[in-house]
Amino acid sequence: MTDEKPSNFIRDIIDEELAAGKHSQVVTRFPPEPNGFLHIGHAFAIGVSYGIAQDYKGRFHLRFDDTNPAKEETKYVEAIKEDLKWLGADWGENLFFTSDYFQQLFDWACLLIEEGKAYVDDLTPEQMREYRGSLTEPGKNSPFRDRSAEENLELFKQMANGDFDEGQKVLRAKIDMAHPNMNMRDPVLYRILKAHHHRTGDKWKIYPSYDFAHGQGDAIEGITHSLCSLEFEYHRPLYNWFIENLPVPHTPRQIEFARLNVEYIVTSKRKLLQLVNENHVHGWDDPRMPTVAGLRRRGYTPDAIKEFCERAGVAKRERVNEYALLEYCLRQDLEDKAIRRMAVLDPLKVVIENFPEETEYYEGPNHPADEGRGVRKVPLTREIYIERDDFMEDPPKKFFRLGPGREVRLRYACYITCTDVIKDADGNILELRATFDPESRGGSTPDGRKVKGTIHWVSATDNVEIEARHYEQLFTKADPDDIEEGQTFLDNLNPESETTLRCFGEPELANAQAEEPIQFERKGYYVLDTDSKDGNLVFNRSVGLRDSWGKKQGK
Structure with missing residues (x-):
């Protein structure tokens, strides 16, 4: 290793494998779906994977998991790349897309069919859920599970040709419908989806599931350690099953760690998208959003986010970090960086x-x-x-x-x-x-x-008029999902999360630059907002000089 870093269980595993000669180079990756903006939890995951690659003089890949064209857009691809660059993660020439591997994945699916390890199923989604069983009851085999390899292969090719409607058929792995792990009960490998893909156009009418594409993408790229959040722990047996049953060129290892949770923040992409689509915020980069773009617009720095993530640490169990710690890291960083103005x-x-x-x-x-x-x-x-x-x-x-x-x-x-x-x-x-x-x-x-x-003070006759936007937490509860019956997380929205002041600053504020941190003396840290134009100066408050939010909550 190039420098001393706090040890954690991931580093311990890598140290043991390197000592045993299992790898000549450590290769990690970050595999975002291009269906939204990155949030602070992603920043943590990037820090883990990119940090490991850097510290072990390895290689870091950025691979877009673009397997669901109905929700994916090129604008998200570009936004994600911009966020990674801003955070300091450098993938160099190692930019990939799962769509790069669509033909190889299709060929491997055909191989599983030929070996009797996959079949085309005609059950409806509702029937599949019924046949799947429960955590306490085993599932039961689909009546289409015993089709011949020849028939399955022909049907699968017809699916690929667009001969069937969406939802009419799927391709499933043939594993074990009584397996105690629900993910191993004949999971779906391919579904029919007749949507335009942002890279492959209308070439494909079928798309692989995340579980089928993820591990194979790792294997194709020579990823040594597939680092992901704890929610994928129960997917690991399936990840390994595919690796073991396909002629992949490499054998990656999946390791799970606890994701980053922070008080007063939601990181569910579905909920973030709902906030945007229903206009509860002004967009993905709203300074109240926990997105990287939102944090950047509010005046957070890459160094502050990195310090917060390092203080949160890599762990095996889920935990919730105090929001005050996030503000503390920013305040400490801006103390040295911010110029002073009144x-x-x-x-x-x-x-x-x-x-x-x-x-x-x-x-x-x-x-x-x-x-x-x-x-x-x-x-x-x-x-x-x-x-x-x-x-x-x-x-x-x-x-x-x-x-x-x-x-x-x-x-x-x-x-x-x-x-x-x-x-x-x-x-x-x-x-x-x-x-x-x-x-x-x-x-x-x-x-x-x-x-x-x-x-x-400021001169009343020689000044610049400014708009100062102040932000509080977007939610009133530390756990936004702490709701009563009949409520949703939206019932915990803070109606006072954004306030605007028309005020005055010293003339030098007219020369403020984008992303330049400024301390309004005795008031807090601010940054010029992207809405500033034509002499209209808009400043967002990044953080106060003290933890005013914690005091308001009685901490």
């Missing part, structure tokens, strides 16, 4: 009555811990905005921000003292009046007096 999200105007008419400029560091990242000029004018909650008319003793007669430091600039509070007829505060100490320019005074409060 923005006022809930503005209250302050008129500094003795301030000069001319604009003054003060220097603010782009990052307080890194002088090499330089400074930017921040304009201070007679009228400024401060955060409304940075002022209290009757402040308690330990409130160190602005109040009547109180003095605070404007970050990077000077000291001001509140002299008057202007209200409307209903008693609502409209604006404040203040004075500043000319000798406090730069944030200190010759007499060395100290003030306990420092607040951020």
Whole structure:
């Protein structure tokens, strides 16, 4: 191995096999279905398989499991490739599609038929379920199970020619209808599907099942370790049966690990698709979605996701990770990466009555811990905005921000003292009046007096107007599937998961770049959204400076 990595059971297995001389090179793969966008669970799986290949100086394959053309689209293929590149997974020249192997899989299916190990079945889907039995009752043989190899082969070729309707016939493996593992009770190998395929067009009228195509694709590509989630553990005997009963060029080994589960998140592709199709979110890349595209748009970084996945760890048992850990990993990553800017999200105007008419400029560091990242000029004018909650008319003793007669430091600039509070007829505060100490320019005074409060601010006349989008969890419950009778997971949607503020930022925010992390000082981490155009600046809050969500939930 090239470096020290925390050991886990997968690495232990690989170490033993390499020591025994079973492999000369470790080869892993990631086999997504191109019927949706990748989510954070996929990012975890990619990290496991790609990380293993990297650490053992092996090879990593990206193979699209495109065996269901009715649900697959080229746009998903391209989105998945983009996500993998962004996450840092490099498949090099090893890009494959299961459709590359359709002819070989068909030939192998014919071989199973010829050897009496597969047959064409005419049972309806409902009848197949009835004949299959249950976990406590054995299944029973189909009345079509004993057709001759010659008849089965002819029928199978007719299926391939499109001579039968969808659902009229299937090809099944002939294994054991009394097997305790339900997956071994004569599973379906091929079904009729007359849909246009995004790569092969209308050439095929039949398509292989995932179970039949998956292991054989691994064998064709020389995959040594087929790493997958625990849900495929009970499919492993079938995976091995195909490998043992076909003349495959290699013998891969399937190893299962616990998938990544996170509080307040659903990773079921069916449910994610439902959220998109029913317009509960604005698309696959909605910043509230757990998709890689959504996380990226919200301002997550590949490093933060990788750190979270490594902290979650590879395990044999399912567990649920705290959402706070995901936010912590992002917050730690952005602390070093994010440049600093000031923005006022809930503005209250302050008129500094003795301030000069001319604009003054003060220097603010782009990052307080890194002088090499330089400074930017921040304009201070007679009228400024401060955060409304940075002022209290009757402040308690330990409130160190602005109040009547109180003095605070404007970050990077000077000291001001509140002299008057202007209200409307209903008693609502409209604006404040203040004075500043000319000798406090730069944030200190010759007499060395100290003030306990420092607040951020933005010029009311020299700024950029921005739209700040704030996000909470998409679901109100840690387990979105925790529902009562008659409900669905949609009943746990959080109606306050997205809020929008029109606010003001310092002029330098107009130069923000895509995917450039920015800390709005004292408020949180933000990133420029893809909706920004024609001078309309939209920023998504990636994460707060503290775990505000955990506090809201009483953690």
